[in-house]
Amino acid sequence: MLQKKESKSKSIPLYIRILLGMLLGTIIGFAALGLGVEVFVTDWIAPWGKLFIRMLQLIAVPLIFVTLVKGITGLKDASRFSRLGGKTMALYLVFITASVLFGIGMGLGVKPGEYIEKETVARLQLKYENTIEEKAQAAESAKKDGPLYFLNEIVPDNIFLAATNNTRMLQVIFFAVLFAFAALMIPHERTRAVFDFFDGMNDIIMKMVGFIISLAPYGVAALMAELVIGFEGDGSVFLALGLYALTVTVAMFIIMYVFYPLVIHFFSRMKAKDFLKALYPVQLFAFTTSSSAVTLPVTMKAIEEKLGVSKSVSTFVLPVGVTINMDGTSCYQTIAVFFIAQALGVELSLMQIATILLMTILSSIGTPGIPGGSYVILAMVLTSVGIPAAGLALIIGIDRPLDMLRTAVNVTGDATVACMIDKGKGAEV
Numbered sequence: 001m002l003q004k005k006e007s008k009s010k011s012i013p014l015y016i017r018i019l020l021g022m023l024l025g026t027i028i029g030f031a032a033l034g035l036g037v038e039v040f041v042t043d044w045i046a047p048w049g050k051l052f053i054r055m056l057q058l059i060a061v062p063l064i065f066v067t068l069v070k071g072i073t074g075l076k077d078a079s080r081f082s083r084l085g086g087k088t089m090a091l092y093l094v095f096i097t098a099s100v101l102f103g104i105g106m107g108l109g110v111k112p113g114e115y116i117e118k119e120t121v122a123r124l125q126l127k128y129e130n131t132i133e134e135k136a137q138a139a140e141s142a143k144k145d146g147p148l149y150f151l152n153e154i155v156p157d158n159i160f161l162a163a164t165n166n167t168r169m170l171q172v173i174f175f176a177v178l179f180a181f182a183a184l185m186i187p188h189e190r191t192r193a194v195f196d197f198f199d200g201m202n203d204i205i206m207k208m209v210g211f212i213i214s215l216a217p218y219g220v221a222a223l224m225a226e227l228v229i230g231f232e233g234d235g236s237v238f239l240a241l242g243l244y245a246l247t248v249t250v251a252m253f254i255i256m257y258v259f260y261p262l263v264i265h266f267f268s269r270m271k272a273k274d275f276l277k278a279l280y281p282v283q284l285f286a287f288t289t290s291s292s293a294v295t296l297p298v299t300m301k302a303i304e305e306k307l308g309v310s311k312s313v314s315t316f317v318l319p320v321g322v323t324i325n326m327d328g329t330s331c332y333q334t335i336a337v338f339f340i341a342q343a344l345g346v347e348l349s350l351m352q353i354a355t356i357l358l359m360t361i362l363s364s365i366g367t368p369g370i371p372g373g374s375y376v377i378l379a380m381v382l383t384s385v386g387i388p389a390a391g392l393a394l395i396i397g398i399d400r401p402l403d404m405l406r407t408a409v410n411v412t413g414d415a416t417v418a419c420m421i422d423k424g425k426g427a428e429v
Contacts, residue, residue, distance in 0.1 A: 018284055021217035022224050029228025038229050046226035052219025055212045056294030061163050063209065063296060064322065065176045066201045067315040072180035073195055084421065085177075088317050091417045092325040093361075099255060099327040099413075100360045103334030104353065106251045112244040112335075113342025173320060209297040220288040227400055244339045244395070245402065251331050252405045256283070260416045268423045270307060278306035279415055283408040290403045292322045292410045303415050313422040321414030328409025332402060333360050333378050336395055341387050352385040359385075 032041045156162035156171035163172055183191050261272035282302045286295040299318055303309040337356055341348055348356075359381045395402075 017217040018220050018281075018288055021219075021221040022288060025221035025224025025226075026228055028221070029225040032225070032229060041225050041229050045222050046229070047222075049219050049222030049224075049226055052212075052215055052222065053289065053291070053294070055215070056289065056291065059205065059209055059212060060293040060296070061172055062201075063205055064293070064319040065163070065172055066198055066205055067296075067300070068173060068176035068319045069180045069183075070198045070202050070315055072177065072316055073183050073191075073198070084313070084316060087421050088320060088417065089324070091420060092321065095325060095327050095413055095417065096330050096361055098259070099331040100334050100357055102255065102259075103251060103331035103360075104338070104357065106247055106331075107335045107338025110243070110247045111338075111342055112247045113339040113344075115243050176319075206297070213298065216285065216288075223288065241395070244335075247339075248332055248335055248402050249405060251335060252328055252409050255327060255331060256409050256412050260412055263416055264419060268419050270419060270423050275307065275416075275419065278302050279412055282411055282415065286408045286411040287404045290400070290407050292326075292407055292414070295407070295411050296322055299411050299415055303418055307415075307419060307423070309418050309422045314418050317418040317421060318414050321410075321417060325413050325417065326410055327413040328406030330360055331409070332406045333381060336378060337381055337385070337387065339395070340382065341385075344387065346387050348385065355385050356381060 028045065029041065032038050154171065154174050156175060159171070159175045162175070183194060188195075257276070261276060264270060264275045265272045279302060282295065282299050285298045286292065289295060296318060300314050303318075304311060304314050334356060337360075338348070340346075
């Protein structure tokens with residue numbers, strides 16, 4: 001009887017179990033608010049959600065390093081790697097630029113910030129004063145290094161230190177690419193043992209990922225319960241910022257369900273319908289975890305098994321996209337900048353808008369693929385055009401659900417590029 005129950009549970013698709021976990025967590029959160037037992041959720045339920053995220057973050061660095069090395073060395077020769085890398089970077093840059101331009105259009109067209117009450121602005125600034133000050137200081141420090149500061153962040157001075165910090169994923173990627181490229185330049189018979197080692201490491205890490213992902217429904221339930229408690233059941237913030245949230249949501253859905261499917265339709269040999277069907281569970285997982293990095297194994301599995309993308313492409317394109325390709329984040333940040341400027345009564349000139357365009361494109365390249373990774377970048381963009389960083393108070397309160405949504409866009413963009421390269425019309429890598 002017990003075995004039958006276990007097999008029945010396993011037969012339920014992961015995304016359905018995650019969805020049920022979200023629903024359960026939401027019910028628990030509102031029930032706790034109604035009964036006045038928020039402390040119970042905070043002390044006994046929320047820690048399990050944080051533990052789930054920590055387990056996913058634990059595996060992020062070794063997963064990206066091993067899969068990148070295995071993916072690049074699997075290309076067999078350096079010239080093929082150069083072609084794949086060039087195509088990947090070019091497509092990511094095009095996607096980011098298009099997302100930023102679309103965000104500017106949405107911000108100027110809808111003008112969501114003009115509907116925010118000044119009393120709300122003052123209250124939110126007071127509530128998040130400490131957080132805003134911390135982000136503003138970090139942004140000011142980054143700004144002093146110049147607009148190309150992220151170039152210095154690409155090359156680590158100590159790979160072991162970089163590997164201990166998930167916010168330095170770009171440095172891990174750089175070392176992995178350099179390591180693998182050097183391996184390709186050496187005769188295969190001399191590096192056979194190294195390749196065999198990474199093959200074994202990849203199998204072990206994927207097995208670990210499977211263990212962790214099996215806990216997703218429970219971790220998601222705890223995360224959602226904590227999220228509901230965090231808002232304290234106060235819907236006034238959502239009402240005041242409703243148009244802003246709606247603007248971001250509409251923009252994200254247009255990118256995810258109009259732009260990407262059109263790209264797949266015109267520039268690949270697969271059907272947009274099949275693409276969306278395969279990516280739906282990935283989008284849901286990204287939405288609940290708010291992290292492109294921790295969603296990486298789910299994305300890889302979906303496009304390899306359901307869309308037939310080769311491992312040599314997915315294991316290179318997707319890990320790079322976790323840090324480089326931030327379509328949803330770029331579009332969101334642009335809308336957020338215009339929203340804050342409009343709410344604070346700051347008029348933006350054409351030169352300032354051009355600065356926002358450039359800064360958002362450049363800064364998004366190094367945005368960490370983890371929850372809340374865009375705060376510092378957004379603060380830096382704000383200060384670069386003379387908008388007070390304190391304006392972050394306007395969006396911090398509702399940022400979590402929007403962060404969840406833009407993460408879903410980010411991973412869909414990564415998958416789109418991988419499909420274009422591997423299944424593109426006339427594609428040969």
